[in-house]
Amino acid sequence: MRIGRLWLAVVALLAAATLTTLAIAFSASSSPAAPPEKIHFADITRAAGIRFVHNNGSFGKKYLPETLGPGVAFIDYNHDGWQDIFIVNGTRWPGHPGRVTMPVLYRNNHDGTFTDVTRKAGLAIPMYGLGVAVGDYDNDGYDDLFVTGYGQNHLFHNNGNGTFTDVTKKAGLWGPHDLSTSAAWVDTSRNGRLDLLVANYVQWTPQTDLFCTMDGVHKSYCTPESYHGASLRLWHNNGDGTFTDGTKKAGLYDPTSKNLGIAVLDANQDGWPDIAVSNDTEPNKLYINNRNGTFTEKGIPEGIAYSEDGVARAGMGIAAADYNRSGYPSLLITNFSNQMIALYQNQQNGLFVDVAPTSSIGRTSLLTLGFGCFFFDYNLDSWPDIYVADGHLDPAIETIQHRVHYAEQPHLYRNIDGKNFVDEAAQMGAAFAAPRVARGAAYGDINNDGAPDIVITANGGPAQLFLNEGGANHALRIKLVGTKSNRDGIGSLVSVQSSGTKQKQMLTSGSSYLSSSELVLTFGLGSSTTANAIEVHWPSGSVTRLTNVKADQILTIREGSGIVHAEPFRKRA
Numbered sequence: 001m002r003i004g005r006l007w008l009a010v011v012a013l014l015a016a017a018t019l020t021t022l023a024i025a026f027s028a029s030s031s032p033a034a035p036p037e038k039i040h041f042a043d044i045t046r047a048a049g050i051r052f053v054h055n056n057g058s059f060g061k062k063y064l065p066e067t068l069g070p071g072v073a074f075i076d077y078n079h080d081g082w083q084d085i086f087i088v089n090g091t092r093w094p095g096h097p098g099r100v101t102m103p104v105l106y107r108n109n110h111d112g113t114f115t116d117v118t119r120k121a122g123l124a125i126p127m128y129g130l131g132v133a134v135g136d137y138d139n140d141g142y143d144d145l146f147v148t149g150y151g152q153n154h155l156f157h158n159n160g161n162g163t164f165t166d167v168t169k170k171a172g173l174w175g176p177h178d179l180s181t182s183a184a185w186v187d188t189s190r191n192g193r194l195d196l197l198v199a200n201y202v203q204w205t206p207q208t209d210l211f212c213t214m215d216g217v218h219k220s221y222c223t224p225e226s227y228h229g230a231s232l233r234l235w236h237n238n239g240d241g242t243f244t245d246g247t248k249k250a251g252l253y254d255p256t257s258k259n260l261g262i263a264v265l266d267a268n269q270d271g272w273p274d275i276a277v278s279n280d281t282e283p284n285k286l287y288i289n290n291r292n293g294t295f296t297e298k299g300i301p302e303g304i305a306y307s308e309d310g311v312a313r314a315g316m317g318i319a320a321a322d323y324n325r326s327g328y329p330s331l332l333i334t335n336f337s338n339q340m341i342a343l344y345q346n347q348q349n350g351l352f353v354d355v356a357p358t359s360s361i362g363r364t365s366l367l368t369l370g371f372g373c374f375f376f377d378y379n380l381d382s383w384p385d386i387y388v389a390d391g392h393l394d395p396a397i398e399t400i401q402h403r404v405h406y407a408e409q410p411h412l413y414r415n416i417d418g419k420n421f422v423d424e425a426a427q428m429g430a431a432f433a434a435p436r437v438a439r440g441a442a443y444g445d446i447n448n449d450g451a452p453d454i455v456i457t458a459n460g461g462p463a464q465l466f467l468n469e470g471g472a473n474h475a476l477r478i479k480l481v482g483t484k485s486n487r488d489g490i491g492s493l494v495s496v497q498s499s500g501t502k503q504k505q506m507l508t509s510g511s512s513y514l515s516s517s518e519l520v521l522t523f524g525l526g527s528s529t530t531a532n533a534i535e536v537h538w539p540s541g542s543v544t545r546l547t548n549v550k551a552d553q554i555l556t557i558r559e560g561s562g563i564v565h566a567e568p569f570r571k572r573a
Helices: 002-026 360-364
Strands: 039-043 074-076 084-087 102-110 113-116 130-133 144-148 154-158 164-166 180-186 194-199 232-236 243-245 260-267 275-278 283-291 295-296 318-321 330-333 342-346 352-354 371-376 384-388 411-415 421-423 437-442 451-457 464-470 473-481 492-499 501-506 519-528 530-537 541-549 553-558 564-567
Touching: 039 411, 074 130, 074 451, 084 451, 144 180, 144 194, 194 260, 260 330, 260 411, 295 384, 318 371, 330 371, 360 421, 384 437, 384 519, 473 492, 473 530, 492 519, 541 553, 541 564
Parallel strands: 130 180, 180 260, 260 318, 371 437, 473 553
Antiparallel strands: 039 464, 074 084, 084 102, 102 113, 130 144, 144 154, 154 164, 180 194, 194 232, 232 243, 260 275, 275 283, 283 295, 318 330, 330 342, 342 352, 371 384, 384 411, 411 421, 437 451, 451 464, 473 519, 492 501, 492 530, 530 541, 553 564
16 A cells, blocks of 8 residues: 555655646647538438447436446448447346346448348347457458356357357356456467457346435446445457467456456557457556566556545546657547546556546547547648547436536547547537537448548437548558468558558557447548658567558558558548
């Protein structure tokens, strides 16, 4: 305990010194905002044929899991080069009234519409689902689905013919019966096989459900402090279709955690994947890869465990990106209302500093409760922007806190120069900015025009699909195919140079909240029509180098071969 407090004091002193130098750079008046491109996000949900409505199973008893879901994922399940959509669903509680529902898979028809192929794909399985991770765990060229939830998680193997098979038992993943949330595929040992990370929230069952109240009379959803925590789990890929629980051996076992989000990043740029976990009312964790099959937890010494005043916040979603072109990834963590978003800037010396309090990000997010979140370059100007899906937990919150709302507007922070951000959500169309009880969120290019689109879920409400329209900036999209590395190329670090700028992105699975964005990297190039240089550092250690690559196309880069396919973007709306 004394060591923890000492580290916290050191971090606080360093953070205070660093924040002093950063305050000017992040003040609203330090740099005038460049005029944004005329971009908006059009709500194409109904026109696209998306009819999903989440079933949280609520029947009046306010069970804790009802507030959490659902997650959503972009996945090119049939390997046709078009992003499909998978949405997790809950179902009714056993013995109680309600609908029996299941997850939904929508196939992209290449014309702006989608078809529900859930039953045909073999995914019409009722479960109390929450989150999803996408990855090709057996390296057969077809991405598989891992779905988390209460009671039993499920691994669905992609058969390569448009169908999936539930292989949970066969893979050795049957049980334990946890309340699992986010998940991510990651090659922890860089051996060419994807391992599986599963976040677990708290120890809860219908039998141990507690009575909590905000007004002293009516039952409300309990906060996580009411329940014991649960550990993150690491399932090692054995290479034969089965997995082994390697949590304790890897040094990841921690039953005090209350995991909601997972982000994979290379925090120290040593070429090995590290793990960041957002915790709800417990310190966030940062597991540094020791390169020998084990991890060391450094959340406190590296500065992401607490807020700047030493408080463990209610961490929900999490994402990582090199948003300021420093060459090092920083971390974004969404928190509860009255806590503001955290933007932990990587100081490149083993320390992260939360710069959100001195920026518009902190001020504008103070009253909202964020869940899904990600970095993406929505205007393709070469600066990663930030999207945050907001929504509260209890419909009665407005009677207790009059400034806090149940349905909340999202945030879309335009990154101006790596230092300053402007919330542009209100400028993106009435439907986009409308209040909702949002949870999962992911991005993917559904029409292959080079601009990332967004899918959002709502707790107990509809999913919505937004098409990115307008804008004239150039971009490159890169799809990786590993040979010595895992087939998806997950864990690869890609850098793109153009017009004197250098961007770096790591291809990862998971992140956001319960969700998975597309396994394709998009690099905005602004006005540049050519990428002067591209480098792919694969998990195997091999490097692919390309020069003078024309913009506005999607490239398929195979490890050891270079570009094996190039296709120009479709005309942008």
